[in-house]
Amino acid sequence: MSENRKVVIDLEETEKSELGETSELKNIEASGVLSVNNVSEKSRIWNVKVLLNESRDKTDIGEEILTAGEVDAGGKWESEYGISVKAPIVTFTEVFDTCGTVETEDPHWAYVLGKENPVKITLTIKNETSGELDNIILNKTIPPELSNIEVVSTKSGVAEYDEGTKQIVWKDFVIYPKESSELVISATGTVEDIEPKSAGEVVITYRGEGQQRSVLDPDLSALTEFLTGIETAETEPNTWECTLECSNESDLIVRLDKAEVYLTPEDGGAKQKMIDETPGIEMSPDQEWRSSFQVNSKSTPKCTQELAYTPAKTVAKRVLGTIEKKAQVIPVYDIEYTKEFDPPSVASFDKTPVEITIEVKNTGTAKLNEITIEDNLPDDIMPPTSEHISVWVRGKKFSGPFEFTIDPEDQDPEKPHKMTFRVEDLKDAGGELEPGESLKINYAVMAWRNRPEKEYPSPIVCTANTYPAGMPVVDESPEDGHKLGVIYKKRAISTKKAINKGSGAGEYVVVLVVANNGEVTAENIEVTDWIPAGFEYVSTDPEDEAPEVFPVAEGGNYMVWTWQRMNPGDKKKIKVTVQGEGEYERREPEVTSI
């Protein structure tokens, strides 16, 4: 096919892009190599000039014409240039979602410490040009935190995970103009410390044949082996036929652009243009071209020629691209809570206000957008009212919106209660909770006559989440955690009794002294004393301490006093007058209380 040989002007342009963590374009550099390739096997070309004219825009080429000199057969002349571009011809996005099982508009971007994070990685390559892209190879580094790596789907091509190199390689596909292709990978992310992790780099190489980043439109001007001459032959006396003859002596295709022949008159005077052609033909090797005219002249006509020809050229161009995406940094979210009772213990059988302070600290490396605290109060605790909760964020009183519910919604101290505090959208209420910062809530409850033999666990579950919300991080107590201490205060109700002779016949004065000698208030005190048969209750001093009196089957009457409460040190002295006949038998009074 030597007759089809054309000099090749090759434009090989390269673009190299750097993307940031979230696939944003950070930097792009483009350059090119313009080469003149003499594909001839035998013919040199010389006076080679590459004509660029106005197409040099976006490049750093200073001259309209690049002078290449001579290029031997099979030789090459090269010139490098820079190109100014704003974006690559390929758009790449990586979506690294740490919680792919929860669909959200924006991906999740942090791991939960110590949990199996369902990671979903979506890699999308889009061809922004009107030509095909091929030779695409994508390498995704899989970080060590990921396991159970699976290629979920590929829109085109083949993607495989290489366990040895910890790389996903996606290749063997083309992307048609303005279309995109997508690879979806699933994995399990497990982290055991809070240090931010790498999500793994991505490197993509691609080729766009027939495409260019510059707008260079080169033309060629050169000379090669091309035979030309004018034959003058007398056809009749004093009549001459002058023939311009051209012959392509090279093995390249040569384009003849201009053929002019001038005749110098015998008698002098101005030259006359006798041939004026712009054939524009491409002459194959050994092809000839001629043009002639006749002239009357006594002597051999004197002719001169002006020719313009050049080896024909063809332009080849392509774009070779590389995209390097920086690994996304994946922080880790974690929380720790503290819960304190003030006072930590309450006296048994008493009513004591207790302040509960719960602080949730962001101990991870990710910002937190929502915090939930679920606190469980046992029975014998009166819960607060929902409006009496104080909240601090970063040590300052929090005035943003939050939710505080109590279930059941009452203050019955005989029931356990679950209190749920939730603050969402911290980002819109003063900012998310940064690592090291904390949220604190405080409310008061009323310990309600707690019994020393009983335990009062108050377990708590704290959860936190990022924005958008994915898998929550949880810090919780054991189910029997956070026991409110109950200080056992000894109860000691003493009763003393004396039976004294009264002023009248058969009259006795029974003196009862009931005292709370214990360390704790006694409640529902019931004192019972017996009046023997034959005797009747008469009166009590003081009068308002009169007992209930009722008969008993064995004979006699019981006197019963009931007091709701006796404080430590409280003492009651009661004188009961009875009257009757016979011996006043003594029995000891009985006392009960809680």
Next chain:
Amino acid sequence: MTGCDSLLKITYYGKTSFALEFNETVILLNPGIWDGEKIVPDDFMARVVISTNQADDAVGNAAAIAVNSKAWFLGNKGAGEKATEQGVKPWLLHELKPEVPYEIPDVKIVPYALTRLEGGERMENLGLYIEIGDMKVGYLGDTIIRGPFEHLDMDVLITPVGGDGVFPVKDAVSLCIDAKPRVGIPMRWTSNEEPQKFAKYIEQFGQGVIPVVMEPSQVLEVQWAAGNEFRYELN
């Protein structure tokens, strides 16, 4: 709330000192001396001056006020002896005995034996149940026990909250919950946090009890409007 015959004015002087004023009867309670400072001036005009125990923070300058205003001085035996030493004439002195009422027109006072701790020792302190006009006021003085007050029907309960020999906040709150007065007033606090906590706890757990934290010189007016609507206003 003016121009009403049933209006009771309760004026706070700080620590445990209050004056109850109904019509033209003024009862001054515990005009103590604290850190050498008199809470109530000597020229205060009262009809009855009461000290609930013999400590200086209860008796204070009660004798001088009683003498100046020719008022009755009421107190238990210890307080009476101290007042006598300080110049109260025997004919203006009335010893209050537990559960023995003392009455003057518009006023009935029933003292109950309570206790305060002073230097680790128990000291008798009288809690006062004062019926003044149609108001029933419980005044615990300096007490560390509640005595019968949880069973008394009270419109206003004035209770210490400062601990240190008297009720801490928790016991004051506990009593208010049990006694259910209409208004609970803290006194004798040692830090501003104590009355705030008292109010906070009463609001939450008081089941209808209204906490009123008074600053010195503030006056609380309470009345039964139309005989059945309890009203209060803190100036």
